[in-house]
């Protein structure tokens with residue numbers, strides 16, 4: 529029997545890779561809903577191709593545009609609007625699994641709705657987990673939802689942990705997680721060399737093809753910081769149980785080190801269709817359209833320490849996780865504002881960590897007890913970051 533899937537963020541990089549995997553298995557998966565934000569024509573084209581029952585768009589204007597485009601192809605697809613529409617298609621009773629691949633904080637509410645509805649949650653949207661880790665993990669447990677990490681590192685760790693992993697390192701003789709990082713496009717660059725790098729240079733990742741925001745995060749190493757927090761919540765460990773290893777070839781996607789000296793790793797092409805197909809079919813394996821690894825072609829694998837002086841974002845994230853409460857949500861929101869400003873050429877690359885550090889510095893201690901606390905912290909941090917942004921504006 530086929531399974532129904534909702535793809536949140538279907539027009540993005542992860543979304544289109546997910547659609548590619550679905551396309552290869554038409555008998556196995558059926559599309560319940562696809563969501564988009566600015567790329568409405570692409571969204572409608574995908575809805576027509578996959579006979580999606582619903583699509584979700586951000587506004588009434590976008591709905592009108594989508595309905596006009598749909599009418600031309602006489603589709604019975606229903607168009608929903610906004611956050612309510614997103615939560616609806618993430619939690620509908622017919623849906624078996626939800627690909628959470630909206631970028632940033634906007635993905636939190638629908639991803640949480642999927643967890644609360646007890647779905648298989650395919651988690652690409654790491655920002656949702658960073659912001660609301662304890663709440664999100666509790667929602668997964670309380671509702672017997674399944675959480676399959678799609679982020680390639682976390683997917684590799686998931687594959688390298690014991691199948692019956694209990695959430696307790698000592699019970700399984702686990703010493704640490706080795707979280708690999710490519711180092712991004714600016715690996716080995718000095719601070720002076722980074723002073724005037726452009727958005728185009730920052731988004732040109734050497735190994736992975738991804739959306740603009742995560743590409744900048746990879747260049748600042750904030751992506752690795754967010755992933756460190758993501759791993760702590762997913763695998764219930766401390767930040768000091770995770771070692772970041774710069775591995776420029778991106779062949780090993782992460783590792784788990786055990787007390788008997790074994791290190792278990794997952795290797796593969798830098799192609800997100802592998803973790804996506806793994807999450808969709810788990811515990812089975814299906815064709816993902818990815819070519820096999822040729823070890824002779826790769827020939828060598830290198831490993832180095834991260835450069836914390838040049839790339840302070842990794843430690844900013846680690847500190848935010850260790851301080852707990854609203855700090856990870858505040859860090860994430862400040863980062864989203866800083867990255868958007870850098871992409872809009874309003875601030876320099878080096879201003880990104882400075883702005884985030886300033887926002888975190890003025891953040892008061894506060895625990896998270898409910899979703900409202902997270903949303904308020906996110907809002908507070910955005911206001912602070914926008915106010916502080918003027919100090920860094922290139923045109924000031």
Ligand code: NDP
Pocket residue numbers: 536537538539540541542543563564565566567568586628629630631632634652653654655678679680736737738739740741742800
């Ligand atoms: P993209 O920018 O390529 O896609 C983002 C998706 O989210 C698009 O469908 C976009 O719609 C939609 N979107 C953007 N803003 C909003 C909003 N405010 N409300 C609703 N939908 C919105 O990003 P990626 O696919 O690269 O990344 C998606 C997530 O997956 C991120 O959290 C990222 O960290 C994570 N991830 C990505 C990896 C990758 O290889 N790309 C690897 C590991 C994790 P539209 O395009 O129509 O505007």
Ligand code: MG
Pocket residue numbers: 679680681755
């Ligand atoms: Mg990753």
